[in-house]
Amino acid sequence: MMGDFDVEQLRSETPGCKAGAHFNHSGASLPSRSTLETIWDYLREEAADGPMETAARAGERLDAVRADAASLIGADPGEIAFTGSGSAAWGMTFAALPPLVAGDRILVGRQEWGGNLATMQAAAERAGARIEVIPVCEDGSVDASALASMMDERVRLVSLTWLPANGGLINDAAAVGRVTRAAGVPYFVDAGQALGQIPIDVAALGCYVLKAAGRKFLRGPRGTALLYVRRGILSQLTPPYLDVGSGPIVDGKVNVRDDARCFESAENSPALLLGLGNAIREARSLSVAAIHDRIASLADTLRDHLSSIPKVTVRDLGSQHSGIVSFTVGGIAPVQLRAALAERAIAIGANGIPYTPLEMTARGLNQIARASVSYINTVQEIALLSDAVAEVARRA
Structure with a gap:
């Protein structure tokens, strides 16, 4: 028993753990057998009884997924919508804001995820608006005090990637929320790497919108994402498109839903949503706080191991660290390192400038290797990864 849960039992219930050492949980984690079977069972029902007929029976189960998702982040079920990706969730809500001028x-x-940034930059260029970067503190994290001094009547949005994709810091999202709340400015939080890794309370964050994919640290299926939209600001948003679920025409008039499901398509995959619900229940049963403690401990151990290897430079900033460990090895490109480790059945990521353009450019980095730790990883796997990196570094 480690912490408040039995890691070996959890690993035995995760088929992917048999394939090798997985350190790419920030890209997509390994689902449990129970999550997989939830999806498969539903698909078998669809095959036998018909997709529409099976969906008609699944209403209460899907309502329970929404309620569990809301509880996971301290929201109301009416503030939750499900989408196929975090990018779709973020893009729809950004497009729903009043047009820029x-x-x-x-x-x-500075660590804004590249997809969000591209969406904002394209809109700003069309309108003649501009994007400005919030200064960072000495440790590289966002400086909420500097943000406060930047606020004026022309600010239309503050956007923050809470746990950056290309580095291990955790931004103080709540401090940013206090600034935006005082100024009455919309605040969007990208929690893609936070969901399932650290506790989330949307009220404490003070955000208008929060989005996250289900496939990462939460260990849900790919093709699922959670979108939170604060109920009190829905009247300020105009969904960019509607369908028979989000805005049906009744008696000749469009009736847009008055909850977050105005951003949800009537066409989705109940099988994947039920799988997501299973992953949420598993995380809640273990306690996200306990999950975070274990991830933080394992990630710090990995940083220590990598820091001791010649030619290896750990690239993480921040005073608070996530389960993402970014590093480079002198003499070998991160994509080559990833390939070399894959030959040893060790999975890591390798990301370039497009993922965090502002951050990577500011630091003069073209690419980083990214080893992300889950609570289902072990100290033995960390030693295996470290030894493999050391071997590759010696040969570089």
Whole structure:
């Protein structure tokens, strides 16, 4: 028994653990057998009884998934929508804001995820608005005090990637929320790497919108994402498109839903959503706080191991660290390192500038290797990864 849960039991219930050492949980984690079977069982029902007929019986089960998702982040079920990806969730809510005009300002953290940034930059260029980067503290994290000094009547949005994709820091999202709340400015949080890794309380964050994919640290299926939209701000948003679920026409008039499901398509995969619900229940049963403690401990151990290897430079910033460990090895490109480790049945990521353009450019980095730790990893796997990196580094 380790912490409050039995890691070996959890690993035995995760088929992917038999294939090798998985350190790419920030890309996509390994689902449990129970999550997989939830999906398979539903698909078998569809095959036998018909997709529409099976969906008609699944209403209460899907309502329970929404309620569990809301509880996971401290929201109300009416503030939750499900989408096929985090990008779709973020893009729809951004498009729902009042149109930008010349002179408007958008303030972003230096670690803003590249997809969000591209969406904002394209809109700003069309309108004659501009994007400005919030200064960072000495440790590289977003500086909420500097943000406060930037606020004025032209600021239309503050956007923050809470746990950056290309590094191990954890931004102080709640401090940013206090600034935006005082100024009355919309605040979007990208929690893609936070969901399932650290406790989330949307009220404490003070955000208008929060989005996250289910496939990462939560260990849900790919093709699922959670979108939170604060109920009190829905009247300020205009969904970019509607369908018979989000805005049906009744008596000749469009009736847009008055909850977050105005951003949800009527066409989705109940099988994947039920799988997501299983992953959420598993995380809640273990306690996300306990999950975070174990991930933090394992990630710090990995940082220590990698820091001791010649030619290896750990690239993480921040005073608070996530389960993402970014590093480079002198003499070998991260994509080559990833391939060399894959030959040893060890999975890591390798990301370039497009993932966090502002951060990577500011630091003069073209690419980083990314080893992300889950609570189902072990100290033995960390030693295996470290030894393999050391071997590759010696040969570089």
